[in-house]
Amino acid sequence: MKIVGYELFLVEPRWLFLRLDTDEGVSGWGEPIVEGRAATTARGVEEAMEYLVGQDASRIEDHWQVLTKGGFYRGGPVLGSVTAGIDQALWDIAGRALGVPVHQLLGGPVRDRARVYGWVHGSEPAELAEAARAQVERGLTAVKMNPSELLAPLDTPAAIQRVVDRVAAVRDAVGSQVDVAIDCHGRFSTAMSRRVLPLLEPLQPLFVEEPVLPEHTRDLDAVVRSTTIPVATGERLFSRWDFRAAFEAGIAVAQPDVSHAGGISETRRIAAMAEVHDVLLAPHCPLGPIALAASLQVDFATPNFLIQEQSLGIGYGDDTGLLGYLVDSAPFTFVDGSIERPTGPGLGIEVDEAAVRRAAERGHDWRTPLWRHADGSLAAW
Numbered sequence: 001m002k003i004v005g006y007e008l009f010l011v012e013p014r015w016l017f018l019r020l021d022t023d024e025g026v027s028g029w030g031e032p033i034v035e036g037r038a039a040t041t042a043r044g045v046e047e048a049m050e051y052l053v054g055q056d057a058s059r060i061e062d063h064w065q066v067l068t069k070g071g072f073y074r075g076g077p078v079l080g081s082v083t084a085g086i087d088q089a090l091w092d093i094a095g096r097a098l099g100v101p102v103h104q105l106l107g108g109p110v111r112d113r114a115r116v117y118g119w120v121h122g123s124e125p126a127e128l129a130e131a132a133r134a135q136v137e138r139g140l141t142a143v144k145m146n147p148s149e150l151l152a153p154l155d156t157p158a159a160i161q162r163v164v165d166r167v168a169a170v171r172d173a174v175g176s177q178v179d180v181a182i183d184c185h186g187r188f189s190t191a192m193s194r195r196v197l198p199l200l201e202p203l204q205p206l207f208v209e210e211p212v213l214p215e216h217t218r219d220l221d222a223v224v225r226s227t228t229i230p231v232a233t234g235e236r237l238f239s240r241w242d243f244r245a246a247f248e249a250g251i252a253v254a255q256p257d258v259s260h261a262g263g264i265s266e267t268r269r270i271a272a273m274a275e276v277h278d279v280l281l282a283p284h285c286p287l288g289p290i291a292l293a294a295s296l297q298v299d300f301a302t303p304n305f306l307i308q309e310q311s312l313g314i315g316y317g318d319d320t321g322l323l324g325y326l327v328d329s330a331p332f333t334f335v336d337g338s339i340e341r342p343t344g345p346g347l348g349i350e351v352d353e354a355a356v357r358r359a360a361e362r363g364h365d366w367r368t369p370l371w372r373h374a375d376g377s378l379a380a381w
């Protein structure tokens, strides 16, 4: 079965979809995207296709090796995401050709449902509390929030109190039966983390994500040692080699993104490497339906899976984005805070190509917001 062609679709709110075609009429979908760098990623896919068109679609691992190592220069978000989207589409093709879900090809299911969480946003504690209640009403049993907005590397006691107040408001709103995870977005320094995280311990967050920027991954052990809150990271790490320092630093939760970290193939391997370090898997996925479907295929075949991110209510645009590009959104129905095991072939979803094509006529130009401190210097978003 040869790869004969492909098409890219730039769609709102900030995504890029890939359809890969074969000479046997089987097509597969992938989501190769670096948020804010969609056009750069699309160009990377086009370059990769110069090699892939004409190749055997079933040689997934060999293509992974060529895409990540065949260009001499290696690593990083763009190459990782180009490879990821293509890898997802190749697994989709493999599953569809054989009439089985991808997780069946990864060894079969190890669970019947996968727990998911949703985002809550807001400036004031009351807004966050209301958003959290809305996600629980939607059927979720876990939410994630940013504990701060703009934060100075060493901020004031008032700013620290605001962090505590925000998390406390959400904890109060949802009670102790619902999990609350915290995503610092790299806005805390190591020193701020050591000061603030112990103050959040009585609120028992599920985990604290990216307390520091990914370039400080090697130093995460200082944060890990300073708090009982499980430390999570990984959405800005792109391979098992990138994750090595995080595991050695003692993180509790690994968060590879199946659209950034080399796709289903590499996310699966990162999960296995995590298991060696007694680390749980919580794949990052603020993305579209193809990325979520690909993540779920890994989740259902991974023993050390914890929870799956998904983008309903994430606040980058209309919620119809996740569900509106599907012929049938039933695979993403939440039952008691979880998604049931998908049984359809390949990634287990049917992409509505007509809807995708209409959206691609509009496209998007989403860019990462630029934040600045009060003194005018650049701040972490």
Ligand SMILES: [Mg+2]
Pocket: 183, 185, 209, 210, 235
């Ligand atoms: Mg994050």
